[in-house]
Amino acid sequence: MPSLGADMESAILMEWLVKEGDSVKKGQIIAEVETSKGVIEIEVFEDGVVEKLLVEEETDCKVGTPLAMIKSDSKEKKEEVLKVEPVEVKEPEIKKEPIIEKQAEKIEQDTRVKISPIARKRAEELSVDITKIIPKDGLIQLAQIESIVQKIEVPKKVDSKRDQKDSMRKAIAVAMSRSNAEIPHYYLSTSINMTPALNYLEVLNKERTIKQRILPVALLIRGVVLALKEVPQLNGFWLDDSHHISEEIHPGIAIALRKGGLMTPALLDAGEKNLNETMESLSDLISRTRGGKLRSSEMTKQTITITNLGDLGVESVYGVIYPPQLAVVGLGAIIDKPWAEGDTLSVRKVMKATLAGDHRATDGRVGALFLEKLNKFLQNPEELL
Amino acid sequence: MKKDEIKSAIIKTILKVAPDIEEDEIELDANIQRSLEIDSFDFLKILTSMNEEFGVEVPEADYSKVDTLENMANYFLERL
Numbered sequence: 001m002p003s004l005g006a007d008m009e010s011a012i013l014m015e016w017l018v019k020e021g022d023s024v025k026k027g028q029i030i031a032e033v034e035t036s037k038g039v040i041e042i043e044v045f046e047d048g049v050v051e052k053l054l055v056e057e058e059t060d061c062k063v064g065t066p067l068a069m070i071k072s073d074s075k076e077k078k079e080e081v082l083k084v085e086p087v088e089v090k091e092p093e094i095k096k097e098p099i100i101e102k103q104a105e106k107i108e109q110d111t112r113v114k115i116s117p118i119a120r121k122r123a124e125e126l127s128v129d130i131t132k133i134i135p136k137d138g139l140i141q142l143a144q145i146e147s148i149v150q151k152i153e154v155p156k157k158v159d160s161k162r163d164q165k166d167s168m169r170k171a172i173a174v175a176m177s178r179s180n181a182e183i184p185h186y187y188l189s190t191s192i193n194m195t196p197a198l199n200y201l202e203v204l205n206k207e208r209t210i211k212q213r214i215l216p217v218a219l220l221i222r223g224v225v226l227a228l229k230e231v232p233q234l235n236g237f238w239l240d241d242s243h244h245i246s247e248e249i250h251p252g253i254a255i256a257l258r259k260g261g262l263m264t265p266a267l268l269d270a271g272e273k274n275l276n277e278t279m280e281s282l283s284d285l286i287s288r289t290r291g292g293k294l295r296s297s298e299m300t301k302q303t304i305t306i307t308n309l310g311d312l313g314v315e316s317v318y319g320v321i322y323p324p325q326l327a328v329v330g331l332g333a334i335i336d337k338p339w340a341e342g343d344t345l346s347v348r349k350v351m352k353a354t355l356a357g358d359h360r361a362t363d364g365r366v367g368a369l370f371l372e373k374l375n376k377f378l379q380n381p382e383e384l385l
Numbered sequence: 386m387k388k389d390e391i392k393s394a395i396i397k398t399i400l401k402v403a404p405d406i407e408e409d410e411i412e413l414d415a416n417i418q419r420s421l422e423i424d425s426f427d428f429l430k431i432l433t434s435m436n437e438e439f440g441v442e443v444p445e446a447d448y449s450k451v452d453t454l455e456n457m458a459n460y461f462l463e464r465l
Contacts, residue, residue, distance in 0.1 A: 205445055210436050213445070215425045258405050258422050286426050290405075311424045 001033070001061040004040055004299040008171075010062045011035040012118055013055050022050045024070065029295065031067065036167035037263060038292030040299055047073040058142060060118045115140040168261045179320050183238075184359040187318050190371045192378055194334050194349040197223075200381035216334065217308055218279035220351075222384045224306055224329050225249050225270045225278075227373035233366045234357060235303045237324040243361040251329075252302030252322065253282065255289045263289050264305050264322065265298040275385050310334060316352040326361045329374075330354035386465055392458045394438060395431075399423070402430045413455045439465060 001011060011033040018030045029041040030050070048070040055067050115123070115130055119142045123130045130140060197219055205213045228235045228249055236246040249271035252264035265285055267273075273281060288294055304325055309317050310333040319328025332352040339348035353374055357367045377384055396411055399421070406421055415421075418428055432443050432451070441464045443451055451457040 202445060210429070210433050210442050213429060215429060217425060256422070258403065283426055283430075286424075290403075311418065312422070313419070 001063050001065045001067060002042065002296055002300070003063045004033075004035055004037070004296055008035060008063060010060055011040070012060050013057060013067065014039065015057055016053055018050050020050050020053055024048060024050060027297075033061075036171055037299070038294070041293065041295045042067075043296050044070065046070070049073075058118060060116065116142060118142050119145045165260060172262060175322055176320050179323050183321050183323060185321060185356050186359045186364055186367065187354065187356050188364060188367045188371060189316055189318075189352055189354040190375060191337075192351050192353050192375050193339055194351045194378065197378045197381040197384075198334070198349050212276075214275060214279050217310070217331075218275065218282055219381065219384055220308065220331050220378075221251065221253070221267065221270065221282065221306060222273075222275050222278045223374050223377040224331075225251065225273075226377050226384065227370055228304065229271060230373045231366060231370040233362050234327040234355075234370055236326055236361075237303070238326060238358055238361050239324050243326075246303040248301075248303065250301040250303045252305040252325075253285065254305060254307035255286055257290065263294075264302060264307075265289050265294050266300075266302045268297060268301060304329065306331065310351070316354050318354055319356045321356055321358055326358045327367070328356045330356070386462075388458050388462050391439075391461050391465075392454060395435065395454060395457055395461075398431050398434045398438070402427050402434065411454060414453050416452050417454065417457070418452070435461065441465065 001013070004011065012035075013031060014034050015032045016030070017032065018024060018028075024030060024044045024047065026046050027043050030044050031042040033040050033042055051069040051071045053068050055061055055065065061067065116139060119140050120130065122142055122145045123140075130145075194216075198216060201214055201216060201219060208214075228251075232245050232247075233243075235249055237244045248269060250266040250268050251270050252266050254262060254264045256262050265288075267278070267281055267285055270278065270281075285298070302322070302325060305319060305322050305328045307317050307319050307328060308331040310331055313333050315335065316332045317330030319330050321328050330353070332354070334349050334351045336347050337350040338345055339350060353371055355367045355371055357364075396408060399411060399417070400406060400408060403421065403423060410421060411417075412420060417423055417431075418425075423431070435457075436442050439461055441461055443460070447460070451460050
C-alpha cells in the first residue's frame with residue numbers, strides 16, 4: 001500500500017482491476033483503494049506480469065503492506081511492489097464523538113470488543129450491534145459481519161460520508177500545523193496587469209467553439225509553469241535538511257470541495273503541456289477530484305502548490321506551504337483597478353499574484369524573480385500557447 | 386419552448402455538473418457562480434451542456450447576461 005499523503009496510515013483495498021497472470025504496463029491502474037480523501041486509483045510502477053495478489057478485496061491495509069507480486073519484464077527476478085511488512089490488525093481508535101446520539105451508548109460499549117477496522121465500519125454502516133457478536137479467534141472480522149447481514153436485511157446508513165469529511169479535516173489540520181511549526185515562510189506579492197492576457201484569450205476564444213475555450217486560470221497555470229522553468233529553485237522539496245529541485249513540474253492545484261474540504265491533486269507533467277493540453281487536463285482533473293476518482297500519482301507527486309481563489313472574489317491569497325514542498329503560488333481575483341502607465345492613468349484588469357516560500361530553501365530574491373517572470377509571460381501571452 | 390421548460394433544463398444541467406448541490410439552493414435571481422460556488426470550469430461545463438441541448442452558444446462577452454437563472458433563461462428564450 002503506497003502512502004498517498006503524509007497523513008495517511010492505512011486504506012481499504014476495494015477492488016482489484018487485474019488478476020493473477022495479467023500483463024501490466026507502467027502507470028496502468030491495477031486497483032482502487034478507499035482513503036479519507038475518497039477513492040484513489042493505484043498505478044503500477046513498472047512493466048511486468050501480476051504473479052500473485054497478496055491482499056483480498058475489502059481489506060484494510062497499513063501503508064507499506066505488500067499488495068501484489070509483480071514479475072518484472074526487465075529483470076528476470078521477482079519483485080514485490082513494496083517491502084514486506086506483517087499486516088497487523090490494529091485496534092482502531094474509538095471515536096469519542098457520537099455519530100448520532102442514539103449510537104452514543106453503543107459506542108461506549110464497543111470499546112471492549114475487538115474488531116477489525118473495516119468490520120467496524122461495515123457494522124456501523126449497517127447498524128449491526130457488534131456487542132452481540134461472538135468474536136472468532138478473539139476478533140470480529142468483516143466476513144462475520146457480512147454473514148450476519150445476509151441473514152437480516154438492515155437499512156443502509158450513510159454516515160461513512162461524514163466520517164470521510166471528518167478525517168479529511170483532520171488530515172488538513174495535521175499537514176498545516178506541521179507546516180506552520182516547521183517552515184519559516186516568507187511572503188511576496190505583486191500586482192499584474194491582466195488586460196493583455198485577457199484580451200489575447202478573448203480573441204483566441206472567439207475563433208473556438210465553446211468546448212475548446214481556454215479559461216484564464218489555464219493561462220495562469222501555464223504562466224506559472226513557464227516561470228518555474230526559469231526559476232526552478234521553487235519547484236521541489238525540502239527533505240533531510242536540504243533543498244531538492246525537481247526537474248519535473250507537477251503543480252498541485254488547490255481545488256475546494258463545495259461541501260467543505262480541500263484537495264490539491266497534481267497536474268502531472270505540466271511542464272510538457274501546451275496551453276490546450278493544460279486546459280484539457282485541468283478540466284479533467286477538477287471533474288475527477290470532485291467525483292472522487294484520482295490516481296495515486298496525482299496524490300503524491302506534487303512539487304509546488306497553486307491556489308486560485310479568484311472565483312470567490314478574494315484579492316490575494318497568502319498560502320501555507322504543504323510540506324515537503326517549497327512554495328505556494330497564490331492567484332487572486334481579477335479586478336478592475338486604476339493603473340498608471342507612464343503619465344496616463346487608466347482602468348485595467350488587475351490580479352494580485354503572491355508567493356509563499358520556504359526561507360530555508362530560498363530567499364526573497366528567488367521569489368521576486370519568479371513573480372517577475374510570471375508577470376513577463378502574462379504581458380506576452382502569445383508565449384504561453 | 387416555454388421559459389419554464391428552459392428553466393428546468395438549466396436546473397437539470399446545474400445539478401448534473403455539480404451533483405453536490407441541492408435543487409432548493411438554486412435561486413432565481415442569485416448569481417449562479419457565487420451563490421452555488423460554481424467555479425469557472427463548472428460554469429463553462431454548464432454552458433457547454435446547454436449548447437449541446439439548445440444549440441445556442443454563449444460568447445464570453447455575454448457572460449454577464451447569463452449570470453442568474455432568470456437571466457440565463459431569458460437569454461436562451463430570445464435565441465431559440
